[in-house]
Amino acid sequence: DIQMTQSPSSLSASVGDRVTITCRASHSTSNYLNWYQQKPGKAPKVLIYATSSLHSGVPSRFSGSGSGTDFTLTISNLQPEDSATYFCQQTYNTPYTFGQGTKLEI
Amino acid sequence: QVQLVQSGAEVKKPGASVKVSCKASGYIFTSYYLHWVRQAPGQGLEWMGIISPNGGSTSYSQKFHGRVTMTRDTSTSTVYMELSSLTSEDTAVYYCAREPSDGAHVWFDPWGQGTLVRVSS
Numbered sequence: 001d002i003q004m005t006q007s008p009s010s011l012s013a014s015v016g017d018r019v020t021i022t023c024r025a026s027h028s029t030s031n032y033l034n035w036y037q038q039k040p041g042k043a044p045k046v047l048i049y050a051t052s053s054l055h056s057g058v059p060s061r062f063s064g065s066g067s068g069t070d071f072t073l074t075i076s077n078l079q080p081e082d083s084a085t086y087f088c089q090q091t092y093n094t095p096y097t098f099g100q101g102t103k104l105e106i
Numbered sequence: 107q108v109q110l111v112q113s114g115a116e117v118k119k120p121g122a123s124v125k126v127s128c129k130a131s132g133y134i135f136t137s138y139y140l141h142w143v144r145q146a147p148g149q150g151l152e153w154m155g156i157i158s159p160n161g162g163s164t165s166y167s168q169k170f171h172g173r174v175t176m177t178r179d180t181s182t183s184t185v186y187m188e189l190s191s192l193t194s195e196d197t198a199v200y201y202c203a204r205e206p207s208d209g210a211h212v213w214f215d216p217w218g219q220g221t222l223v224r225v226s227s
Contacts, residue, residue: 034213036151043201043217044151050211087151091212095167096141098151 006099023071023088032092108132110218123190128202135183136160139205144198192225
């Protein structure tokens with residue numbers, strides 16, 4: 001199985017800041033990497049798919065980059081509603097594993 | 107709109123089985139694979155398996171092999187996930203999620219609202 005490791009596990013930032021969350025895969029996943037946002041008590045929602053493609057309706061302050069084993073999610077101009085937990089997911093092969101999550105506090 | 111609606115919370119005793127349903131609407135049911143993912147309290151997301159609503163073929167995570175069964179009913183656009191031999195470690199919220207694709211890449215969207223399964227004696 002491909003292990004996904006996110007860092008940091010948690011972070012605190014202010015409105016208007018820019019933050020970066022990192023996801024590292026134990027084996028190359030090419031660009032088969034997605035990012036999700038989950039708020040307490042809710043199901044995850046996709047933000048980014050295929051490493052850098054912004055899902056419909058997601059604000060442009062979210063962006064993704066990377067390839068192979070190292071990926072990043074960047075959130076610019078942080079807003080209060082961005083307070084959530086963020087997960088990366090590889091869909092290079094099954095089992096489709098997730099990172100352990102990064103809790104972002106605004 | 108595309109929607110996945112899951113069945114309600116369950117409380118089960120150790121050793122029992124649970125069957126969770128996920129009813130799809132707003133799209134052609136047989137056109138998209140569906141996945142099951144679980145999340146233990148305060149923990150991350152764990153992929154359990156995938157079902158093809160078209161032919162009913164399945165693929166399960168090795169971790170759950172022999173304990174999980176995924177089925178579908180095309181007449182009601184519903185998929186089911188049954189997990190047997192439950193232990194306290196199976197206490198989690200179980201999600202179904204649809205798998206869109208751009209022809210090469212896949213992602214999960216939308217997700218069902220989740221079903222809490224609690225295993226307790």
